[in-house]
Amino acid sequence: MDIPRSASSARLVTRHELTLIVASSFGALLEWYDFYIYAALAGTFSTLFFPSGNETTAFLTSLATFGAGFLVRPLGALFFGRLGDRIGRKYTFMATIVLMGMATVGVGLLPPFTKIGMLAPLLLVVLRLLQGFALGGETGGAATYLAEHSPAHRRGFYTSSLQTTATLGLLTSIAVVSASRALMDSAAFQEWGWRVPFLVSLILLLISVYLRTRLAESPTFQAMKHAGTLSKSQISESFGKWENLKYVLIMLFSTASGVGVVFGTGHFYTMYFLQNTLKVAPNTVNLYLSMALIGVFPFYLFFGWLSDRIGRKWIMMSACLLLMLTTQPIFHALTHYANPELEAFQQSSPVVVHADDCRFSLFGAPKSECDRIRALLTASGVSYQQVPLQAGQTTATTIGGLTVHGADQQALEHALLAAGWVQHADPERINAPMVVFLMWLLIMYLAMIYGPMAAFMVELFPARIRYTSLSLPFHVGSGWFGGMLPFVVSAMAVAKGNVYFGLWYPVVVAGISLIVGVAFVPETCHRDISK
Known part of the structure; x- marks a missing residue:
């Protein structure tokens, strides 16, 4: 049932609603910050926690460890999704944030490979798996909780605040890592300074727990609990009945896989490509990425707002189309503007x-x-x-x-x-505005699909099994297709001997997402989500 927009649609956000948005979003920001510190330090970790002797192998292993956290997210989605539909949204995503915080602090306390040998990468993988397990319950919980508190005619706008937290989490992780590097010499950072960003997480965890203890349970969940209509078998009802399973599959192979490759390409692979292929200094890459992230930030809210007015489907599908058409040209252009000497050498x-x-x-x-x-x-x-x-x-x-x-x-x-090859990109020859613009463009695609997506996911599934149903396909699609993207793209490039070859992976996935989405994704804007 569609709910018509009222004249009150232009009113300001109330203090109560603002509290809900801030408390939900800050916790989500912490979880993304925790998860992304590793991304900002993947190069450092390849020398700290893995055997020396082959730079390429160590880096790929480091990326595989990064991806491991994404692979386990669907298990967390099933576990916490079931809890969220059974005992409530609030308590479930309180548990996810505590688990995430503990695992993150644990990474900051790990001894390196030189001290404990192969136990170092083993423990690192275990902690990354715990982080991924926790994150598997966070996104669905926060999206469900906030959407069930939002007015129907502003649901896209309100929940888009959650989608900004992934960008803010990455931005915060870059800022903390960059500040830590700037405050000490490289030897000190390599020896102990890399631990600082992980230990800072403890402060953010305490703030997040405090904010979430002040939240009330979702009114939709409370109404179902009082009416006795809670599902008794969330998993079988979500995935064992075709009327719901078909939407799980549609979401998985359209918006979830689409957001995964858009996310992995714009947020992560550009960073690795500039640093490891184009040999741009890490601090410079972090600066460029930070500028692009800041430039895109308001567009998450804009596309969430726009989806409340014109619908969600075609905004999200447009992002898949743009990624499919422009990924290869954008990365060739990055080479041209970031390291023209390397481009000239290859030609x-x-x-x-x-x-x-x-x-x-x-x-x-x-x-x-x-x-x-x-x-x-x-x-x-x-x-x-x-x-x-x-x-x-x-x-x-x-x-x-x-x-x-x-x-x-x-x-x-x-x-x-x-023959003309250069060991490092010449800072004087980097066209910084164009590099930032190209990075901004890829992240803009993410804002297009990610801004409306929380509202879309919540509207797609019935309330009694919503947390479970939306969490699994989201984390399989975004986690497996997107989380492993840096590793898969890098491995394909190594196997083929072509630095651009692996980029066909996000192009093909985005194309499949577009086809499935155009054919099968329904328009969900303003649906009644109380049932």
Whole structure:
């Protein structure tokens, strides 16, 4: 049933509503901050918690550990979703924030690999899994709670405040990490300063718990509890009945997977691409990303507001279409504006690896000459072609007009430098406004799909199983498709020898999301969510 808009739609947010928004959003901000500190420190963690010897392998392993937290989110969604539909929204997402905070502080107390060996990465993975498990219950709980307190004609606008918290969490994590780096030298940061952002989380946790203790239970849940209409089997009712399961599947393969790849591309992969492929200084990348995040911030609220007026579906589908069409051009343009010397090198000096002993392995040190050559080229941000040896040839690398036999690292680096390759992007030649604009554009796509999405998810499912039903597809789609995106894209680039090849992953997923969304996603704007 659609609820018509009233003349009161233009009224200001009341103090009570503002308290609900702030308390719900601050807790969500903390959880995203906790989850994203790792993203800002992935490069540092690759040297602290994993064996040395192969820079590319250590970095990919670090990204896989980052992605592990996303993989477990659906389990948290099932566990906490069931609790939320059974004992209430408020108490459930109070539990998620405490678990997240404890796991985050635990990461800040971990000894490095040099002290406890393989136990270090093992404990890191366990704590990342706990973080992901907690986050699996947060998004659905906060979205359900706030939407059930919101006026129908302003539901998109109110819940879009929650969607800003992912951006604010990432922005806060970048700010705290950057401030920690700035206040000490690199040796001190590497030794102990990296712990500071994790330990700061304890202060934010105490504030969040205090704010959430002041919240009342959702009126929709209270009404169901008093009427005795709570579901007795949330999981089977959510996923065992086709009338609900079909919407779970539609959401999973449209908006959830779409938001996942938009999120992973704009928030994370641009950062890794600029740092590790284009060799832009980490602090510079953090500055650019922060500027883009700040520039996009009001648009989450704008698209949430707009979805209350023109509907949610086509705004979200437009984001998938834009990502599908522009991802490859945007990343090629990032190379042009961030490291034009690298672009010129790749155009004038094609790199060809002549070898037969190439074995693509994500984990473990490179063993063959080909493996060592490809690891060095990948770490250098260089695309290459690998061809089989001809009769009588030995393993060699052709760089422009130069040929290097064998896998001597120093000889390869000299040949790269002689052909015009640069070890670091020249700050004087970076077109900062264009780099920031391109990053802003990718994050703008996220605002388009993410701003209206909380309201859309809540409106899609019945109240008695809402927390469970929306949490699982959201975290499978955004967590698995998006959380593993930096790892998958990086691994595809390494396997192919082309720094842009992995970007076909978000393009294809966004295309599938668009097709499914256009064909099957219903318009949910202003639905009655009390039943």
